Amino acid sequence: MRFSRPPLRAWLAVQPPGLSREEAVLEFVRQRSGSEPETMAQFLDRLSASPTRDRAIEIYHERLLIGSPTAAARWVRSLPRSERSDEMIEKTAREWMRTNPEAAETWLLETVLPPERKERLLRQFGR
Numbered sequence: 001m002r003f004s005r006p007p008l009r010a011w012l013a014v015q016p017p018g019l020s021r022e023e024a025v026l027e028f029v030r031q032r033s034g035s036e037p038e039t040m041a042q043f044l045d046r047l048s049a050s051p052t053r054d055r056a057i058e059i060y061h062e063r064l065l066i067g068s069p070t071a072a073a074r075w076v077r078s079l080p081r082s083e084r085s086d087e088m089i090e091k092t093a094r095e096w097m098r099t100n101p102e103a104a105e106t107w108l109l110e111t112v113l114p115p116e117r118k119e120r121l122l123r124q125f126g127r
Contacts, residue, residue: 011028011031011032012024012028015027021052022052025047025052025053025056026052026055026056026059028043029043029044029056029059029060029063030059030063033059033060033063033064034063034066034067037060037063037064037067037071037075040060041060041075044056044057044060054084060075061075061076061088061091061092065091065092065095069092069095069096069099069100069104070096070103072092072095072096073092073096073104073107076088076089076092076111077089077111081112086112086113086114086117089108089111089112089113090113090117090121093107093108093121094121094124094125097121097125097127101125101127105122105127108121108122
């Protein structure tokens, strides 16, 4: 994992000593996801497949959901289909249903989530 972008290197330079690379990546994502979602999405795309990347993606998704379920929904749809992306679709739908059920339902029906999982989610919310 190389930290080649100046903002990341600058951020690392002011962090307390002793952070492992993995801890640094996760903290960077935690701190910047809310204020720089596009930059963080690009950062995650460039990370090599690893457990650290997986955890960073989870953190990013959680931060997006807090700030904007709409943004989280848009980002989740950009991910390649996998069991993990299906789980993020479900989590996004659950959170979004609480604040905007109509938009969440419309979005959910357009996702690649298997039909039985969509139906189960919609039933949970009385839709």
